Amino acid sequence: xxxxxxxxxxxxxxxxxxxxxxxxxxxxxxxxxxxxxxxxxxxxxxxxxxxxxxxxxxxxxxxxxxxxxxxxxxxxxxxxxxxxxxxxxxxxxxxxxxxxxxxxxxxxxxxxxxxxxxxxxxxxxxxxxxxxxxxxxxxxxxxxxxxxxxxxxxxxxxxxxxxxxxxxxxxxxxxxxxxxxxxxxxxxxxxxxxxxxxxxxxxxxxxxxxxxxxxxxxxxxxxxxxxxxxxxxxxxxxxxxxxx
Numbered sequence: 001x002x003x004x005x006x007x008x009x010x011x012x013x014x015x016x017x018x019x020x021x022x023x024x025x026x027x028x029x030x031x032x033x034x035x036x037x038x039x040x041x042x043x044x045x046x047x048x049x050x051x052x053x054x055x056x057x058x059x060x061x062x063x064x065x066x067x068x069x070x071x072x073x074x075x076x077x078x079x080x081x082x083x084x085x086x087x088x089x090x091x092x093x094x095x096x097x098x099x100x101x102x103x104x105x106x107x108x109x110x111x112x113x114x115x116x117x118x119x120x121x122x123x124x125x126x127x128x129x130x131x132x133x134x135x136x137x138x139x140x141x142x143x144x145x146x147x148x149x150x151x152x153x154x155x156x157x158x159x160x161x162x163x164x165x166x167x168x169x170x171x172x173x174x175x176x177x178x179x180x181x182x183x184x185x186x187x188x189x190x191x192x193x194x195x196x197x198x199x200x201x202x203x204x205x206x207x208x209x210x211x212x213x214x215x216x217x218x219x220x221x222x223x224x225x226x227x228x229x230x231x232x233x234x235x236x237x238x239x240x241x242x243x244x
Contacts, residue, residue, distance in 0.1 A: 002030060002038040003138045005145055008046075016040050016050060017059035026052075026060045038062065045071055045143045072143045075189035076243050077103035079164060080232055081157050083110040083199035084117070089229045094129050098136030098146050100236040101244075105133070106160070107151045112201030122151050154207055157196075158214045165191035167216035170231050171208055174218040183217055184242055193239060197232040 004022050018026060018040070026032050034052050040062060041047045050062035080102050082093055094105055107129075109117075117125060129148040137145045152160065161167050166187055174180075187193060196203075196211055203211075208218060221234055 002026075002032070003141060004038060004040050005043050005134065005138065006040060008042045008044060011042060011048075011064075014064055015053065016048070016062045016064060017056070018062060019059040023058070023060050027055060032060070037065070039068065039141070041143055043145055045073065047072075047143055072141055074101040074103075074240060074243050076187070076239075077192045078236065078239055079104045079106060079161070079192065079194045080236070081106045081108050081152075081161060081194060081196045082232055083108050083197055083203070083228060084113040084115040084151065085199050085228045086114050090125075090129065091132050093229050093232060094132045094148060095136045096233050097236055098133050098142065099140040100233065101142075101240050102146050102236060103144075104146055105129075105148045106157055107148065108154055108157045108196075109151055110154050110199055110207060111204050113199040114201070115199075117151055126150060155210070158210055158216075161194040161196070161211075161216070162214050163192075164194040167194045167196070167211070167214065168235065169196040169203070169208060169211050169216040169218050170221050170226075170235060171218040172202060172225055173208075174220040177220055177222065180219040180221075183219055184238060187239070187242065189243055195232060195235050195239075197228060197235075199228055 004018055006016055006018060010016060032052050034054060036052050038050055039047055040050050047068040049065045049068055051065055053061045053063045080097055082105060084107055097105060126148060133148050134145050196216060
């Protein structure tokens with residue numbers, strides 16, 4: 001079933017008007033006909049089964065048939081602090097992280113990050129990345145659209161992460177798989193979790209030290225060195241399995 005997002009303010013008495021790029025998608029790509037059904041979410045957790053009533057100037061109007069039960073979000077908010085990777089890897093990371101249940105993605109400018117974004121480039125990237133997050137949320141049937149924030153410096157990211165309940169930083173020099181298992185198994189539903197992932201070159205020891213001083217626990221993901229686009233998704237998969 002097709003899935004669309006609207007803002008809570010768009011939900012009217014018994015109907016929901018869908019406009020913008022979704023209108024073009026509904027009318028010209030999907031070619032939906034009146035009477036066809038779709039799922040519409042308000043972006044804050046509420047979902048509705050709807051039926052296309054009519055095309056009006058500037059919108060496709062849907063009739064609300066019923067409120068859908070069951071939140072599709074993880075019981076914990078997971079924040080991915082992702083070191084800026086090269087090329088288009090960030091797009092893949094965002095898409096898959098959204099599918100795995102991430103709550104928010106924070107791009108981080110680390111010392112070993114090859115990518116350097118000026119303000120203008122960063123602004124365009126953030127718009128693009130949030131569009132990818134929305135697409136991933138639609139595809140995976142999420143109740144909410146995870147946000148991709150502005151790029152943060154590593155120091156600012158660490159300060160932001162201090163507010164969270166649990167912080168993890170996969171690090172190639174961390175040892176002890178059993179300690180990692182115990183750390184993951186100790187995370188409780190409802191706790192907020194931050195995950196720091198380095199870029200292609202990994203973290204500098206100074207960065208790991210700063211994160212550790214802020215409460216982050218270095219963990220191992222096994223004997224193999226994982227790529228930056230694999231490491232975060234591995235942690236998210238483990239957390240999804242544990243929390244779900």
